[in-house]
Amino acid sequence: MPTRIEVVADPVRDRCVLTTDHISPRRLPAPTGVVRVALVAAGALLLAGDRVHLEIDVSGPVRVEIVETAGTVAYGMRGASARWDVDIRLTAGARLWWHGEPFVVSADAAVTRSMTVRMESGCRAALRESLVLGRHGEAGGALQTLTRAWIEDELVLAEDLDLSPEARGGWAVLGSARCLDTVTSLGFRLPEDAQTLQLEGCGSIARRLVHEHHESDLRRLP
Template identity: 40%
Template sequence: MTISTLTSTEPDVAPVLPTRISVQPSATGVVVEMLDRGDFLAPRLLSIDGARVRIALVGCCAMLVAGDRLELDIAVGAGVELELVEPSGTVAYNARGGNASWTARVTVACGGVLRWQAAPLVISEGADLTRCITIDLAEDARAVSSEVVVLGRSGERGGALRSSQHVTYAAAPLLVEELDLTDPELRSCPGILGDYRVIGTVAIFGHRPDTLPSPTATYLAGPGALARVLSHAAHTIEHEMDQWWRAWNR
């Protein structure tokens, strides 16, 4: 009798430990039900003021390198306002043939608010990053976000980035965006990025502002708006983006 043993040729993949945050309403205002450190980010409570909570996302190690799988789960309860703070930016390093991923899953209950002014994300030469953000807003929930993506460090063209953002409001699609910046030649074409390498975005979901803060802003089909700016250097758009942020956080 011959017994054949099948062995897998796939490499062992360690399970991902996500960073988990859950803030929920309580009789006295708010309770932080979950503040779990993940493989790459450690949430730190900064303050609680009534139903308002400020939490910092602190990096645990150098990231992102080939094989890194950063995952973030955020739940904002009814009537709770959560502000996320990032003390430092994120760098996707040269993957040397590998790849990395960055995933955030957000739910905001009725009357809840998420404010997330992210630090810059830098895509180094040779990096290969897939980033996915999903935001599920209940009716009367709101989210305001700000982000800056920089393609390459000083003197670099930058690596490959695939970025998707899917936002729903009251179970209906509000924003479905797929951004493919993997090919440096294609993304440098006119009508895409040209010779720009910095993309700044401020968005509000769950509320339609009375006015748009700049000519580059646009209303979404549902309750929300988005403003985007391109530049050669991140510091040149800080003032403009800060104005948008303040306007949509009133």
């Protein structure tokens, strides 16, 4: 059973149903029109063999804010691997803001991360993903990321990144950096600048390559 966050807008009180698996979602106080949910690890994460699956389903004119209470460390896996999969569905004017904390891939870890977003026109999402290859003084393990996003039937984003040690050092990937910090907007565009990619569909990707996570200036979602 996946961890699941289901929110339905209601004029009296927005309905929020939370299901726990590897991650325990907990509702936090928030102003009217906002549902704020914290993600808390229900046990040690991320270990060899773990299969974390998180589903977020939001319907109606409500803003859902996902808060990570701490970063995640993928520990050494001795030849094994782990997965971290996120499926997001937004309908009827829903908005999702997710400010991700650092996801650290330790030496000898092997992780596949995927995110799939399906949303109707009129919905919005802003997603921050901070990937850190290795703890302090480490080279870091292997990471594969897969991202797909649709607005209605239009595929607006399809990105696969091979961040394994032998691939990520190329100048077109990370070069000498060890942190990849990204803010993705869907359903609206981020302001134009030299480091922001405007998608053909309605969305943008702002990305920073830095050696230390705190050096990134992508500290807040729009």
